[in-house]
Amino acid sequence: MRSVSLTAPVAAVLAALLLVAGVATGVPAFAGNGTGGNPHATATSPSTAGKVTICHATSSTKNPFTQNTVSFNSVDNPFEDGPNGHGDHEDDILPALGGFPGQNLDTDYDGTTGAEVLAAGCAIPGATTDVTYTVSCDAVTATYPSGIDSIDANVRIRTADGTQTLNYHPNTGAPTGSTQDFRYADKTTLPASYTVEWVQVNGTNYHWEDGLECGTTPTGEPTDTPTDEPTDEPTDEPTGEPSTPPSLTVPQCTETSAVAFTDLSAWSTADTKGGGANEVTATGLHVSAPGGGKAAAYYGHAFDLADAGAPTLAWTGTGTAPGLQMGVDLDADGAWDGVLVNEQHAYPDHADEWWITRGTAGPHATSIFGHPAGTLDEWLTAYPHAQVQYVGYSLGTLGADQSGDGVITALTIGCETYTFAAAPAAPTPATPAVEISQPVCTPVEGELKGQTVAGGAVRIPTNPGVRSVYVFNGTDTTHGKPADLTDLAPGTYLVIATPQDGFTFDGALAEGWRLSPSGKATYTFTLAVDDCWEPLPATPVVDVTQQQCTPDEGVKGQTVTGGMIDVTDALGVASVYVFNGATVTEGKPADLHDLAPGQYLVIATPASGYTFQGALGEGWRTSTGAQDSKATTVVTIAAAEDCWVPVEVTALPPVVDDVCGPDDTITFPEVEGVEYSKNLAPDGRWTVKAVVQDGYVLSNGSAKNPGITWFTVDLRDDSLGCQAPSLTGSVAVGECVAGAPWISYDVTLTDPDHQATGSTATVVITDGTHTETVVLGDLVDGSLSGRALWPGASVGDDGVTPTGWPGWEQAEDGSWSETDGNYAWTRGDVTATIEVNPSLEVALQYPEATPECALAPAPEPEPGTEPSPTPELPTDAGTTDAPTQVATDAPREVLGTSVPQEPTTAQASGDGLAATGSNAMLLALSAMLIVAAGVMAMVSVRLRRE
Structure with missing residues (x-):
C-alpha cells in the first residue's frame, strides 16, 4: 500500500484583477470583445471614491473569499427599504462604516475572526490544504484537512478486457481530519486480477505507469505489492506511453445564493462603448447596444471552475442576445488566461459550449469562430485546477454590425443567482392638517349649575398631496361621521387622511399624527369644556x-x-x-x-x-x-370634673414592741383609706408616716398637709438593761513555727443580748504610721481559733517550710538582703486589736527566734568556700530586727536554717499573707494575758435598735 502527501493549489488573490477595485494591475481583468487579448490593457481605472473593500463569499472552500472593492451603497442597503447587493449577502465579510455595524466581523473561520480575515486580504491565515492518502487493491483512502472545497478522485483500472476510469465526485467539502474511502466496488465489478495504473486525487495525478498489481498471478499467488514506488511530485510527462486523463464533470449546485442589485455600482461597465448601455430598471437589467457598439458588465465573483454549476442567463429582448462570460485562470498560476464565453441565446446549437478569447489549447482545436471551445466538463477535464476570477455578460462587438436590446431578469453562475430591480422613485412628502376649535361655556348666575355650552368645530385646510381627510365620531370608524363639523359635542374624534398618488406622509407628519401601515395618517383629538356654572x-x-x-x-x-x-x-x-x-x-x-x-x-x-x-x-x-x-x-x-365627696377617716398610731437585741418590732394598724410607712432618722429614732388614700380625708391630718399624720418611735431607751457584747478572754500572739512567723489566735465573743453587729474576726496591726488588717475568719457559735501567717511571711506548698520573711527580699540569683519593705515595720513596736464589733486590744509582737526556730534567711557562703555552720544563739537572744554578728572576722549572718534557692512559692494573706493554724505558745502566754485583761478597758458598744 502506498502513502502520498500533496498540497492543493492556492487561488491567487482576485481583487487585484478587478477593475472595480480601482487599482490598475496590468493583469487582464475582463474580456468580452470576441477578439482575444485583454480589452482593458489601456483602460483607465475608475475612482475609488464612495467605495469600500469587502471579502465576498464564494462557493469554494479552498478560496472561500475574494477581496472586492465595491460601492458604499451596495453594502449599506440593509438599512434602506429593501435588500440589495452585498448588504444582503449574509456570508460576505463587511467592515463597519457610517451607520452600518459591519457583518461577520466576529465570526470564527478556523480559529480566525472575520475581522482578521478582512485585514489579511480575505485569506484565512494558517489554512492548509495538505491531503494524505493511500492506494490499495480495494480503495483509495484520503484524509482531508480544512480548506478543501471538494472531495473527488479518479481511478483508472486495467483488466484483461481493457481499461476503465472510475470517477468519484461527492460534491461536498471536507471538515478537518475527515477521511474518505473511494472504494472500487462502489463503481464496478472487479475481475480476479487487475492493475490500479493511474490515480487522481483532488486534481493531482499519480501512478501513471506500472501501477499496483492486484488479484492472483499466473502461479496462483495473490499480490498487492506495487511494481514501483510513487513519486512525491506529480508529473505531466509519464514514462512510457502516456495515459489519457479521465473525464471530469462539473456538478450541479446543491444550493444557490441569491444576490439582488438595485444598481450596477458593484459591477464594472468599463467595456461598455459605442452607444451601449446598462441600466437597472424596475423590471430588470436593461442592456442595449447599437450596431458597432457594446454593452458589458462584470462582477468579481471568484470560484473554482468545478463549482461553476450550470450557468444561465434569463433574457427577454430583440436582436442579438448577450453572452455569458467567465474570466479564467486555467492552470491556477494566478495569471489571467482569457475569457470563457457562452452564447446560448445567439447560438442554440452551441448552447453547452464555451469558447475562449485567447489561443489557449482547449478540448477541441476549433469550434466557434475558430476559437478553442468545449463544454464546461471538457474544460474541467483539460484543466482540473481552473479557477474563475470574475463573471459577467457582453452584448455586441466593436466594429461589427450587431445590435440588441432587452432585459436580463436573472443571471446564475458559480452557484449564485443575481437579480436586478431598481428601487422605486421616492414619493413627494405631504402633510395633512386639521384646525380645531374647542367648545365654549357661559355661566348662568343664580341658577343651580346654570350654564350654556356652544359646540366645538373642525376645519380641514386644503394641503398639496392630500387626497382626502375624514372625521369620525369616537376612536374608530364604527360610529360614523358627525353631521356638522361646526357644532361638535364634547368627546373624542378620529381623523383619517389619505395621500395622493406619488405622495407620502412618511416623515412629513406634524405632532400627534400617526402613519398607518397602509400609508394613510390618523389623528385623534378631544373636544372638552370645563363646567363654568357658579356653585x-x-x-x-x-x-x-x-x-x-x-x-x-x-x-x-x-x-x-x-x-x-x-x-x-x-x-x-x-x-x-x-x-x-x-x-x-x-x-x-x-x-x-x-x-x-x-x-x-x-x-x-x-x-x-x-x-x-x-x-x-x-x-x-x-x-x-x-x-x-x-x-x-x-x-x-371634655371630661367632666369629679364631683364625689371624700370619706373622713382617723389615722391610728403604730404598735411598738421594744426588746434587747435587733428584734424590735413596729406594727402598723389597719385603717381603711390610710397607708403607713416608716423611716429611721439620723438620731436613731423611727418616724412613721400615715398617708390618706384617694377618696378619703384625715380627721387628724397635720396643719401643713391635711392628708398626712406623723408618729415618732424611740427604740434607743437603755432602761431595758441590755448587756453589751465582749471579747474578754480572746488572745492573739506571735509564734515561730519551723522558722516561719505566725499569728496564733483564740477569739471568743460574749453577747447574751445579741448586741453585736458582726461575726467576722480580724486582727488590726499598726505602728502609728502603717496599718495592716489580717482577716481571721467568721465566728461559729461565738468562737474562732487558729493560726495565720505574719504579714510579709510565706511558706512553701507544704504549708510549713518558710520561703519569705518580713523585712527581707530575695534577688534573682537567690541571695537575700534586708529591706524596709515587705512589712519590715511589723517587726518593731506595734499595737494590735482583735475586732468583731466589739474589739479588744491584744499584746501581739513579732515572735523571737530560738535555737530551734530561725526567723530570717541564712547567709550565702563566699564563692569557693564551704558554708559555715549555723552559729549557736545566745540564751538571751532578742528579736530578729537585725541579723546577729557572731565574730568580727566572720561573715555577717542572720538567724535561719538555710537560704532558699528558689523564689518564694506562697505569700501571706492581705498583702502577700498565707494562712494556716496552730495554738503553739498559747499556754505560755495565757497567764500573762489573763492578768492584762483585768487592767484593759472594756469596749462599750452602743446598741442600735431598729
Missing part, C-alpha cells in the same frame, strides 16, 4: 353638649353622663360624618349621644352644585381650594 353657598352645622357629673354616696361616688354631637340639616349639605379621634382611622362612634371625652373629627360634604367656600362657621375649614371641597372641624368633648 351656590352652603354651611354645615353641628351642636355639641359636654359631659355632666352628679355626686353619689360611697367612696368616689358619682355619675357622669356622656357628651353629645347633633347634626343639623342644612340646605346644600349632602352628608355629615363624625369620627373618633382627629382622623378617620379609628372609625365612627356607635352613639353620638353618649360620647367619651376626647376629640372627634367632623367631615361635611357639599351637595352637587353647592360649595362651602366662603360660607363656613368658626372652627371649620375646607380640605382643598376646590369649589366642591369637603369641610372639616374637630370637636372636643
